[in-house]
Amino acid sequence: MHQLHSYLNAYASNPVTDEDFEIIKSHFTNKTLRKRQYFLEEGEICKHFAYIIKGAMRKYHVDDQGKEHVVDLYIENWWAGDLESFVMLKPSIYYVDACEDCELMLITNESKIKLCSQLPSFNQFLLKLDERNHIATQRRITSTISSSAKVRYDDFASCYPEFLQRFPQHIIASYLGITKETLSRVRSQVS
Amino acid sequence: MHQLHSYLNAYASNPVTDEDFEIIKSHFTNKTLRKRQYFLEEGEICKHFAYIIKGAMRKYHVDDQGKEHVVDLYIENWWAGDLESFVMLKPSIYYVDACEDCELMLITNESKIKLCSQLPSFNQFLLKLDERNHIATQRRITSTISSSAKVRYDDFASCYPEFLQRFPQHIIASYLGITKETLSRVRSQVS
DNA sequence: CGTTTGCTTGAATTCTGTCAAAGCAGGTGG
């Protein structure tokens, strides 16, 4: 079964039929990215959302002083893109790039809307995905405003252990809102 | 027109018909809360989500050291509750209480699901609401990990000026992830 | 009234960031 098909089934209350999946698949295009290539640059409009078949990506923001702040990390079976730009057709304030060579499947907003109205199962999927995202970001905010650097790192490590292997520490540090030096020191403390 | 009806219309691509709205309304129950009353306590399952007709509420988390951390602030035409507990039927880690006397409309998860499958317009509304929430939390995370206390406060003040009038400063400080003393000092600096 | 609640201020402390230097792997080209 196609990777996206089983991914969708994991969310749906009823499995997605083969015909439905063919319709869904026909709305996607394939794309590959080499490590360090951009998927989205600041100022662009995010025309596509990417489903990651293989690889790892990050979304980050560059502030006035030219510093990068990693906002999101993605690996297989996650979605990469800037929703605000995607749905509002606004220039994005984020960069999205590949941290490893990537295989992606891209969808436009028009296709997303069409699929939603055409296939109740796709609609349901999106609702659940948003729900899950909402819950995860809620947790992240709770952790960010409540905890010290050490606790945040430990939470992250226990929540997303595979990310520790996939992303360099300066990127994880930035995701946690601390410097790479602080992360290095925090890691050398015993838990 | 009912406040909830015009609120829903503001989200929908087509207005919600009177019949549809009567169906929607029939799934809600009314509730009032006095200032300081709990809507949800830690350990409870969040059986209802609340649409706020009037009043102000907050969601917060109490850490191991007994410190409160405000995760969300709500006023009229916002939704209060813990989504993770609501959809997963898990005990909540949050408290939700009233910062002012409140008038609420409550809905259960079963009703939400029923309305979703019954009324495409309600489904669409929920998708848009989740989308908007997602965008707002993305912005909040960006601001929290990227900026100093002063900048975060200024961003907050320009984004939600009405909140400054409605919530005491120690609650806003906690929402921003800083202490009330730091907020007080930051406020006395010129912008 | 006295009590509570919210806001401010000060001084000492802790945490985190900044800047600079050094080490270490992996990859490349000579």
Add this chain to the structure above:
DNA sequence: CCACCTGCTTTGACAGAATTCAAGCAAACG
């Protein structure tokens, strides 16, 4: 094979930011 990058991590010294603890004051409340 070795020298030299480059990307990534660690360490130290110092500066700056935010927290903690304590005290004081004003407004709101019962």
